[in-house]
Amino acid sequence: MNSTVTMPKGDLAEANAIIKTCVHYGFCTNTCPTYVLLGDENESPRGRIDLIKDMLASNAAPSKDTVKHLDNCLSCLSCMTTCAAKVDYGHLIDRARIHIEQTYRRPLADRLIRTALALILPNPRALHTALRIGALARPFRQLFRGRLRAMLELLPAGERNPPAPRRRQVFAADGERKSRVVLHLGCVQQVAAQHINEAAIRLLTRHGIEVVALGNSSCCGALTLHMGKERQAKAAAIRFVQDVMAEKEAIDAVVITASGCGTTVKDYGHLLAADADMSAAAMAIARKTRDVSELLNDLQLHPPKENMAYKVAYHDACSMLHGQRVVVQPRAVLKRAGFSVHDIAERHFCCGSAGVYNMLQPEIATRLGQRKAANIAGSGADILCAGNLGCLTQIGHYSDLPAVHTVELLDWATGGPMPPALRAYPLAPETKTEAPQNDTAPLSAATQSFW
Amino acid sequence: MNLNSQAQTPKFLDIVRRSIGDDWVHTADATVSRYGETTLPGSDNPPPAVVYPGSVDEVVAIVNAANETGTQLFPISNGNNISQGSRAPVGANQIVVDLGRRMNRILDFNEDMGIATVEPGVSYQQMHDELVRRGDRFMVDVTSGPPAGSVLGNALDKGAGYTPYADHFAMTCGMEIVLGNGQRLRTGDGALETARNWHMSKYSYGPYLDGLFVQSNYGIVTQAGFWLMPKPPAIRSFAFTFDNDDDLGDIVAAIRPLRMSGFVPTMMRLCNDLWLLASETSHPSYVSGRSITDDERKDLQRAHNLGSWTVSGAFYGASDAQIAPMVERVRSHFASLGRGRYISHEEAMESPTLASAVAAYAGVPSVHEMKQLAWRPGGGMASFTPGVPMDRDLVLQSSRKSREILRSHGLEYLKMYVCGPRFARGLHHLLWNRTVEAEDRAADQAYKALAAAYTDLGLQVGRSPIRYQDFHMSLLGDATRKTCEAIKDVLDPRGIIAPGRYGIGRAATA
Incomplete structure (x- = not known):
């Protein structure tokens, strides 16, 4: 590891340009989870931008304090939604994490845990083994502290699924094929929550879409990118792009069911911009990439066969709300499928999952959860719904409601099985009532308003 | 004792630390430098310290310490008064009292009456979230400013929104204030030991004192009751866009009967092209000192399918079907002008800039209009807010004047009228590159030229950036100024609450 490193000119120029756009309005402080919790200027995007500016200007290893403040950033990108000056904080914090990774020598335990996460999480087989070991250790989690305890707490309950076969699979459309998509299975999702991918495949094929599940490109690179491990992230991204491009028959979209991955894949054009061999293909893949809710919202879904007016709290994953700005589509498609969709207060606020954040920064993550x-x-x-496994796992740890993915509900509504997480809960749909059509309608007891 | 020299600051801070604790007194450069920043012309004005009271008792302790040591205070709520001064003090060495950090509680929520009793730090976003949490039965009237803006702070600066509850001060009822002399005052029925009507009745026995604490510096308001509107089951917007700059007068004439009759329940937003488009795009050919050309402006209009002026409003009702005939009536009313394009609710929802207006009619805070700040680089922004009668000729005349003055200073004309029955609030956003000295100076000169021109037309601003508050107060009559000073002398005899703010009292020169 170098104590100093010269950042490539292009990257430095980009970082400088981003830093210059910050004019210190401070809107970001109001919606930054760490600033709201900790009240420290250096725990806000505005403060962090100043720290990054000093760090990059020095071209040297940052101080321990600077690393602490930058590590505490969730990369939730809430600041980018709020920022009036349109500061591209997302790319700046990624660049800062890369600089830290290349210049700063972390304490041994920190290095070990980060290295382990970067090796295990993107590798389904390694993750499967790690989860089995974790399951054995979980009953003794009270004996552990800090990050190890947090990891054991977050382990999914129940028996581990085997990792998905690491070969390409094609799932034919039911009836006439209307389109053909690549479905990204997700490195963690295919091990920890294979039922989500299964629901997505049933749902898409049921609506005339042929689904190609790729083989070895299980990781999109998001997890390693957010740990500053640029080389691994780019390698994963290149594998992903090559696998999609290797498809002989044309595809209409790359579909993502883990929105954290979606934000990264949609940004491949930027990640691989400096790679002359890959940049054009990366850009093309990014343009084709859609969150599954975007795709479903454009489809005419089969009508629900029964009353599906279950009360669903829809949680906006930060990667959907701030990263991809996919807000309307999941709500619209859930409503069309008959669900009664409820917003959650402070929907702009991160749940604390943030990739590996809840494992690396468990104290702040706990407060946010x-x-x-x-x-x-x-x-x-009665039901919590989100479009990202990380959020479902994190929130499921703190909330009593059963937590399910959007595709599980839509699969259920259009003929699939009830999502596993709901089976143990007594649920009843709301009784459908007609909205009052004129001003002579009686006062609603619920609102006590006259309209 | 020399009032507000730096010499008193350490003694004041020692007393305050003992009262409210070390954790809530900040003097670090990283903190105070931020509190000195504004978006206005000229330099920043960092305070020596920031203190964060957590209760009214702590506010009393801070005010008493200030009186004891002769230290000037500058109270803020959430400090999101962007384009008006943010959270920077008006004078040198004033200690910022940041009420937003800890006094941000909704103290009471009366679900039968629709009344929230709030502290200064309660933001629009927080209030909205709380209303969602409580079953979405009420909505708060929001501004198009930052969602983190203070509900109470905005009302005290005569801020306003767009729904039938748009007049934010009018929707407050009953306040608690710590006066400059340290005395705690509850207005209205709050003065009664066993008050039941504090936040219901504005005009019970005795003088109406609440107005004294709006755009003034006589005390620190620590809580107030706010009335909230029941949320309707259905909200449908309508909008019309017109091609020509000079269509403005006829549009205003068409709006007036709709608002005077109460047929349209909301305020009607009448925005020019750049007001709407600057949130969506940046200046197409920014060169310091040069304003956008009319041709460039027309190109932007075409690209975004909007005309020179766009007017919008909304109806509330039991259902979309119930509202539809009212929208049709408005549509035929505007059709009688023989020009203009109708924009349906559905089309508006597809356009981010129009959707943010619909959100405002529904009481949902949005950051969208603040994105105007990226129109030019460099972060300069000031609001110039003259009100104008809903008079066809005067609106047109003043609008032409604004466009001419801003263009002559190399700036763009961004304008929104918020139209009531007889009067429209007129918001100009001056946007410039604050890092270019000549442009910063031009913005300052443009503001002063606008103020002079509108004064000549007999039109006064509704609010003022802190930098121009002395100037606007100087335009008012002698009796008004002397009365304001006399009240200051009684309620804040040592002049410790933000002297200079709103042009009342004398601030030390920064």
Whole structure:
């Protein structure tokens, strides 16, 4: 590891340009989870931008304090939604993490845990083994502290699924084929929550879409990118692009069911911009990439066969709300499928999952998880729904509601099985009532308003 | 004792630290430098320290310490008064009292009456979230400013929104204030030990004191009751866009009967092209000192399918079907002008810039219009806010004047009228590159030229950036100024609450 490193000119120029756009309005501080919790200027995007500026200007290893403040950033990108000056904080914090990774020597335990996460999580077979070991250790988690304890707490309950076969599979459309898509299985999702991918495949094929599940490109690179491990992230991205491009028959879209991955894949054009061999293909893949809810919202879904008006609290994953700005589509498609969709207070606020954040920064993640769970409890809903496994795992740890992916609900509504997480819960749909059509309608007891 | 020299600051801070704790007194450069920043012309004005009270008792302790040591305070709520001064003090060496950090509680929520009793730090976003959490039965009237803006702070600066509850001060009822002399005052029925009507009745026995604490510096308001509107089951917007700059007068004439009759329940937003488009795009050919050309402006209009002026409003009702005939009536009313394109609710929802207006009619805070700040680089922004009668000729005359002045200073004309029955708030956003000295100076000169021109037309601003508050107060009559000073002398005899703010009292020169 170098104590100093010269950043490539293009990267430095980009970082400088981003830094210059920050004019210190401070809107970001109001929606930054760490600033709201900790009240420290250096725990805000505005403060972090100043720290990054000093760090990059020095072209040397940052101080321990600077690393702490930058590590505490969730990369939730709430600041980017709020920023009036349109500062591209997402790329700046990624660049800062890469600089830290290349210049700063972390304490041994920190290095070990980060290296382990970067090796295990993107590798389904290694993750499967790690989860089995973790399951054995989980009953003794009270004996552990800090990050190890957090990891054991977050382990999914129940028996581990085997990792998905690492070969390409094609799932034919039911009836006439209307389109053909690549479905990204996700490195963690295909091991920890294979039922989500299964629901997605059933749902898509049921609606006339042929689904190609790729083989070895299991990781998109998001997890390693957010740990500053640029080389691994780019290698994963290149594998992903090559696998998609290797498809002989044309594809209409690359479909993502883990929105954290979606944000990264949609940004491949930027990640691989300096790679002359890959940049054009990366850009093409990025343009074709869609969150599954975007695709589904454009489809005419089969009508629900029964009353599906279950009260669903829809949680916006930060990668959907701030990263991809996919907000309307999941709500619209859930409503069309008959669900009663409820918003959650403070929907702009991260749940604390943030990739590997809840494993690396468990204290802040816990506070955010508890805060999110309290807001969900206030929604009056019976089911929690989100489009990202990380959020479902994190919130599921703090909330009493069963947590399911959007595709599981839509699969269920259009003829698939009830999502596994709902089977143990007594649920009843709301009784459908007609909205009052004129001003002579009686006062609603619920609103006590006259309209 | 020399009032507000730096010499008193350490003694004041020692007393405050003992009262509210070390954690809530900040003097680090990283913090105070941020509190000195504004988006206005000229340099920043960092305070020596920031203190964060957590209760009204702590506010009293801070005010008493300030009186004891002769230290000037500058209270802020959430400090999101962007384009008006943000959270920077008006004078040198004033200690910022940041009420937003800890006094951000919704103290009471009366679900029968629709009343929230709030502290200064409660933001629009927080209030909205709380209302969602409580079953979405009420909505808060929001501004098009930052969602983190303070509900109470905005009302005290005569801020306003767009729904039938748009007049934010009018929707407050009953306040608690710590006066400059340290005394705690509850207005209205709050003065009664066993008050039941504090936040219901604005005009019970005795003088109406609440107005004294709006755009003034006589005390620190620590809580107030706010009335909230029941949320309707259905909200449908309508909009019309017109091609020509000079269509403005006829549009205003068409709006007036709709608002005077109360047929349209919301305020009607009448925005020019750049007001709407600057949130979507940046200046197409920015060169410091040069304003956008009319041709470039027309190109932008075509690219975004909007005309020179776009007017919008909304109806509330039990259902979309119930509202539809009212939208049709408005549509035929505007059709009588013989020009203009109708924009349906559905089309508006597809356009980010129009959707943010619909959100405002529904009480949902949005950052969208603040994105105007990226129109030019460099972060300069000031609001110039003259009100104007809903008079066809005067609106057109003043609008032409604004465009001419801003263009002559190398700036763009961004304008929104928020139209009531007889009067429209007129918001100009001056946007410039604050890092270019000549442009910063031009913005300052443009503001002063606008103020002079509108004064000549007999039109006064509704709010003012802190840098121009002395100037605007100087335009008012002698009796008004003397009365304001006399009240200051009684309620804040040592002049410790933000002297100079709103042009009342004397601030030390920064």
